[in-house]
Amino acid sequence: MNASIRASVKLLKEKDIRPSVQRIRVLEYLQNSKNHPTVDNIYNYLVNEIPTLSKTTVYNILKLFSEKNVTSTVRIGTNEARYDADTSVHGHFKCEKCGNIYDFNVNIEELKLTGLDKFKINEHHIYLKGICKNCKIEEE
Amino acid sequence: MNASIRASVKLLKEKDIRPSVQRIRVLEYLQNSKNHPTVDNIYNYLVNEIPTLSKTTVYNILKLFSEKNVTSTVRIGTNEARYDADTSVHGHFKCEKCGNIYDFNVNIEELKLTGLDKFKINEHHIYLKGICKNCKIEEE
DNA sequence: TTCTCTGCAAACGCTTTGCACGGAT
DNA sequence: ATCCGTGCAAAGCGTTTGCAGAGAA
Numbered sequence: 001m002n003a004s005i006r007a008s009v010k011l012l013k014e015k016d017i018r019p020s021v022q023r024i025r026v027l028e029y030l031q032n033s034k035n036h037p038t039v040d041n042i043y044n045y046l047v048n049e050i051p052t053l054s055k056t057t058v059y060n061i062l063k064l065f066s067e068k069n070v071t072s073t074v075r076i077g078t079n080e081a082r083y084d085a086d087t088s089v090h091g092h093f094k095c096e097k098c099g100n101i102y103d104f105n106v107n108i109e110e111l112k113l114t115g116l117d118k119f120k121i122n123e124h125h126i127y128l129k130g131i132c133k134n135c136k137i138e139e140e
Numbered sequence: 141m142n143a144s145i146r147a148s149v150k151l152l153k154e155k156d157i158r159p160s161v162q163r164i165r166v167l168e169y170l171q172n173s174k175n176h177p178t179v180d181n182i183y184n185y186l187v188n189e190i191p192t193l194s195k196t197t198v199y200n201i202l203k204l205f206s207e208k209n210v211t212s213t214v215r216i217g218t219n220e221a222r223y224d225a226d227t228s229v230h231g232h233f234k235c236e237k238c239g240n241i242y243d244f245n246v247n248i249e250e251l252k253l254t255g256l257d258k259f260k261i262n263e264h265h266i267y268l269k270g271i272c273k274n275c276k277i278e279e280e
Numbered sequence: 281t282t283c284t285c286t287g288c289a290a291a292c293g294c295t296t297t298g299c300a301c302g303g304a305t
Numbered sequence: 306a307t308c309c310g311t312g313c314a315a316a317g318c319g320t321t322t323g324c325a326g327a328g329a330a
Contacts, residue, residue: 129263
C-alpha cells in the first residue's frame with residue numbers, strides 16, 4: 001500500500017503537480033481501479049478516508065490530471081464521465097447488460113483514416129457497445 | 141425539395157414511424173445536413189417553419205429515430221449530443237480550433253479487437269480530436 | 281506574506297419527465 | 306371513443322463557477 005502511494009507521489013512530481021493528500025488519493029485510487037470509476041465512485045470511496053472532501057475538489061483534480069496527461073477521460077453515451085489512469089491509446093467496450101467496461105487494444109496504425117491526411121490528431125476515443133462474452137453465455 | 145420530403149416520408153414508413161410534419165422535417169433536415177446538428181441547431185432552424193415546435197418534441201423524435209435506427213447519435217466530449225442521418229459505421233474528427241466535425245471512413249475489419257473474442261458488438265463509436273488541415277495551415 | 285488548494289453554495293446547460301391538450305384513426 | 310403525438314413547465318443530474326477560508330511555500 002505504501003508502495004502505491006509512493007508511486008503516485010512520484011508520478012505527480014514528475015508531472016509538476018504538487019502532491020496534496022487529495023491528489024495522491026485520487027490518483028492512487030484510479031491506478032488501483034480496473035473499472036474506470038466515475039466522479040461519484042471516487043468521491044464516495046475517498047470521503048471515508050478524507051471526511052472533508054468535496055466533489056468539487058475531485059472535479060478540480062481530475063481536470064488538472066487531464067491537462068497534465070496523468071489520466072484520461074472516458075465518455076460512453078449520455079452518462080457521466082469515467083476516468084482512467086491508463087493514458088495510452090486503447091478502446092473501451094461497454095456491456096449493455098451487466099454494465100461492465102472492458103478494455104481492448106487498438107492498432108491505431110491499421111485504422112485507415114481515409115480523408116484525414118495532414119490532420120493533427122491529439123486524442124483517440126474508441127468505444128463499442130454490445131453484449132459481453134459472459135452475458136452472451138447466460139442468454140443461451 | 142419535394143423529392144427530399146418524399147424520401148423522408150418513405151423512410152419513415154419503412155421504419156414503421158408515422159410521418160408527422162415534425163418528424164418529416166427533422167429527418168429531412170438531418171439528411172440535408174453535413175455538419176451533425178445539435179438539438180438546438182435543429183430546433184432553431186425548424187421553429188421558423190413550425191412556430192409551435194418545442195424542443196421536447198425534437199428530443200422525442202430523435203429518441204424515436206435512434207430506437208428505430210433512422211439516425212445515430214454522436215457524442216464528442218462533454219458537450220451536447222449531435223445527430224447524424226448516416227447510420228453506417230464511420231468515425232468523426234473534431235477540430236479543437238474551428239470546431240468543425242469531419243467524417244472519416246473506418247475499416248472495422250482491420251481494427252484489431254484483441255480481448256473481445258465472442259463479444260457481440262452492437263455499436264461502434266470512434267472519434268478523434270485535433271487540428272484539421274485548414275487550421276494547421278493557418279498556424280504555420 | 282503570497283500563492284495555491286480546498287470545498288461550500290449556487291448557477292449552468294443539456295436532457296428527461298409529468299401531464300394535458302389536440303389531432304388522427 | 307380511443308390512441309398517439311405534441312409541447313409547456315418543471316424537475317433532474319452531472320458539471321462548472323464564484324468565492325472565501327485554510328494551508329503550504
